[in-house]
Amino acid sequence: MLNTSRRLWNQFFRKARKVNNEPLNKVSLIVLIVVDIFILINVVMGLDDISRWYISPSQAEPCYSQWQNYRTKTTTDKDFEIIKNSFFGIDNPLSQEQIYQQVEERHLGKVSQTCFQYAKYQEQINIPPNQQIIQNIEQKQIQVSQFEQSNSNIRAQYDSTLLEKIAGQSREKSINVVGAEKAKQELDQNNQRISTLKQEITNLKNQLVTKPESMNFLGFLQEDSNFNQVEVNYQQASFWYPSIQLGFQSLFLVPLILVALSIHNFAQRREYGLIALISWHLLVIFFLPLILKIFEFLQVGVLFRFTFDILSTLLGGLLFLISYVYILLIPIVGFGIIQLCQKVILNTKAQAVRRIQDSRCIQCAKKIRTHDTYCPHCGYYQYIECPNCHNLTYKYLSHCHQCGAFQESSHNHA
Known part of the structure; x- marks a missing residue:
């Protein structure tokens, strides 16, 4: 086995560095390396593009995360927050429904019909009167922040002016702009304004939440039966997505590998040394990303998730033991691949x-x-x-x- 590995290793480098058993000169070697880098970059870009060709779980079920966040939130403002997130800007030329349609046009797969219905409810909310309410709320929140910042500055000076007053220092010699009495008066006025603004903000929020279109949207969200299938589809898509990605990446790489291998064998039979050298480099460039993607799939794909679920059930909280199992499992898989290459492929x-x-x-x-x-x-x-x-x-x-x-x-x- 050791002799065979050494022989294959030497054969690999001999094929990568020689033309008709003659070593490449430095200039030719540099040109070949530049060509390799250029091709490798394009292979990586092609793999990235084709891996995103099939619609992802978040694209297929785009409303799932928003619904999940809404369901798990316990804050009193969660109704207002989910409605506020339905506003996508006045200048946005596309509706949310049109964005989902574009996703379907650019990818393989379909967007959930429930999410299309979700987008329609959002469009009913995203109208000019409601947009004006949101703008008023944001303006009042900015004013509240300004008054709170003013109070913070006044309090920073209030302590020193109070000490000056206790010490009997005259106002003319004070280093502070505002005296203690005036500081106290401004603090009270600002607090009153802040309280008034917060009450106005609360009223505007209630006004927006109680609008008919908002009530319809919230009713749709609170009906779990509308999203049960969305959740199931999202979980299934998340489980299979790495496998689908590997399939499309293999679809991109395997034809390139077969073409490069055919050209290499043909060039060797006809003794076309330079073509054999370049095709050998191409074969390596195409084959290495496939190996890396396979190992990446083993780490996050169906096999890993299946193993993780079984071991999580068996081991309970001792999840760190899964790392030991995987450390043993990966070498076994690698050994099987080597055996296959030795007995069948090579x-x-x-x-x-x-x-x-x-x-x-x-x-x-x-x-x-x-x-x-x-x-x-x-x-x-x-x-x-x-x-x-x-x-x-x-x-x-x-x-x-x-x-x-x-x-x-x-x-x-x-």
């Missing part, structure tokens, strides 16, 4: 069979004569001794071509 014996049939070097795939012992291109020794008849036979093949005996350990003589 099978040395199957590769050797094809190259021997085409009269090519087992190591570098260059054309050689039928009875060449060493490859004239890379110097690789093509044969091993048969343990049965002691004649030379090809490496990696299952049987000796002289006596037909089974070569059980032929793959160990790389």
Whole structure:
């Protein structure tokens, strides 16, 4: 296994740095690296775009988070706050319903019909008279903040003016702008104004909340049956979304990998060294993001969520033990992928069979004569001794071509 890994590692770097077994010069290497970076950037951008092609849970159920926040809030102003959030600005040319329609046009999938109904109720609230009420409330809140800031400044000076008065210091020698008596008077006046403004704000809020369109909207929100299916759909979408993303990302990468692999094999057979080199780099660039996305999926996808749910039930509050399980699980999955690559995808014996049939070097795939012992291109020794008849036979093949005996350990003589 170690010898095989070392041989594959050396073969990887030899293919990445040489053209027809000749090393690249520095200028060519720099150009190749620049090309690699450019292609990698475009691959990453393409993966990001295609991963957002399918509609996300928050886009499919856009009203879920607002309804969930409203349901869990315990503040007395929660009715006003949810109504206030229905205002999207006077200058906004698109309604919320039109925004949802644009989401459907730009993505695969559909927006919840309940959320479309939610948007219609918001549109009924978002009218000029109600917008004016919101503006009045905001203006009065700004005034309250100004009076509170003024009081804060006065209190900062009040303590020092009071001390000056106790000490008998004359007003002319005071460093404060306002005297103690006047400061007390201004504080009382400001507090009275603040109290009046807050009462006016409360009245305006009640006026907005009790309007018919607001009452209809709140009634719609408070009817849980309207949102039960939204919640179910959101949870299911959140569960499957990482898997869907991986599927679309694979749909983007796998054709590129197959094309690059086909070109690389074709270039090797025809001995087009530069094309083989570039296609090898492309193959690596396309393959590495796929591996990373698979491991990312294992961390946040269906397998992780399924494992997390089971272990959470079994372990209760000891959730940190899940990390131990995952530390053991990921290497096992990696071992399985390596075994698959060794036996199916990068099978040395199957590769050797094809190259021997085409009269090519087992190591570098260059054309050689039928009875060449060493490859004239890379110097690789093509044969091993048969343990049965002691004649030379090809490496990696299952049987000796002289006596037909089974070569059980032929793959160990790389």
